[in-house]
Amino acid sequence: MKEISKFWSGAYELPPLPADYESWSASKKQDFLWQERILKSQYDQLPPLEKIDVLGLFVTILSIKMDRLADEAPRKWKKAIHAHGSVAKIKFVPATNSPFTGLFKGADSGLLRLSVTADPADRGFAPGLALKLFVDGKPSENFSALVSLSGQGNNYNFFAHELSNIVSEEKSVGPKLINLIFSRVSKFPRKLYLQGFGQVDQKGNQETNPNYPYRLFLAPNPDLQFPESPPHDFRNDLATIPSGTLLFSVYAVNPQQVGDDAANKVADAVEQSEYRQKAELIGQIVTTSEFVSSFYGDSLLFFRHQRFANR
Template identity: 30%
Template sequence: MSLPDGYSSLRAEEKLDALWARVSSDPYPENALPTSVPGPWGRRKLFSTAFNRGSFELPGDELPPDRPKLVHTYGTCARVTLKVTAPHPYTGVFAKGGAALLRFSDAKGGGSFAPSIALKFFVNGKPSLNLLTLPTDHREKGDLRCFSSVYCNSTVPAKEFDSKLVQGAFQKAAKALGGTRLYSVYLPLHHLAGMHLDGASADNPVVPDRIEFHPTEEAKRACPDALDFRLSLGRVPAGIKLCDVHVAPKIDQPTQPMGELWLDSTFVASRYGDERLFFAHDVGPTEPVPH
């Protein structure tokens, strides 16, 4: 089920409703969650700059049917709201927050667990703004807990040789598109600071360099340990605070509280969420900026 004609011109809340309807319409049975992921040969395209450009250049919120997810293959989605609760100077989405679609996914699969959190903020009549995060530090081998890590747009470099190659190819793709601030383990936030969800551009954008999502104790208690993260998250009830959100003006400076991320629905793992839902990366600024 694809998105309706005229989707791109809808209001933000209408887009969220339309996308959520598709994500939640075809959930997997709990006893039949898919687990097979592409092997090394299947993932060979990840070493290609040309292929990785698609992560930036593909339009809209849906993947083409012929482009598989070679990483973050399986995930589970929920509706959330970012609430701004502390004063700060940052603009755009950071100024007021708003409703979003969250996808929690496993970047690797196939026996290891490399969790990630992606957020999609919807804009009136304009493309969505996506925020992508990974754990701030290397996780202990065998740690299957969803909320044992802090998630951030700036993370530690990979240890594994193949992951390092993929990160390098991803960075080359951003540079080929003119990006000047995107590194393999840092994703810029300029697009989020430069746009309000009503479609108005932010005057004189003020951009945080770092954002962190700290899972709450309530979320940790509500998320049972399970062999599959989708089952764990499926037990988390709607209406709880998932994370405290912190930001910093520079990548290497301490963060300060900014807001809270609240869960508005239960999590749903579905075929549409895995095969069609798309979170585009932003190339970031194309001119040098101080950092």
């Protein structure tokens, strides 16, 4: 490992984020985390993928995941799921005439972490993503998305299926257990809210009349595909993606298309099909760096889950 690995292994204490970090511009925050945290802790050799830490999920204070506004996790924070992934710098490029406000109007500085729930050899290949868009002088906005709670079986192509901030109910034991655990801190554990993205733009300006989607669908670039057959490490696949690559086209369902009852019920397969047909293109997620796997990206880079609420 690199000499810097001594720093990250605990031989030296990682200093906290600078005291004035939150007042920085979006681009300065992105550059600092990328240059001083992620690149300096890049793995020379990828650590093995881990099984889900079920006990760890039970004892984790999940309210921190919902309520913490910082870009860095608390010290000794441990990911019980999605323990290993890769991070790239990204930008959100809005579509013409998108009705949504705030960061949906465009964001030049962001980070995207792509990961799998756990070792695919244990529970199948289950892709997920976490996205962070930086804001001048204010906390970042974050959301996560999954293909489903159970994943896609033995298909190891990370970009085989769309991802969404809302996933359907599943009857198998694993998804039901995950849902039960997250029910401790959210009334709607299979849904994440997007309100914050519509309330503030990348310059930190508050929107007078914020408008944000009920649901997003992230459709992978059809030209960006990897082998389906196992086994191969998705992190090696991601490392081949160059800067400037279109990763996902983002489709959104307008809240006006969703009744109050629907907004408060858990999505099922029928609802998913119905809303996907209503979804309209609102933008694209494009890389502005290569993907990097690092200690910091796996252990301390923090993505908040915003609790779903009735609009």
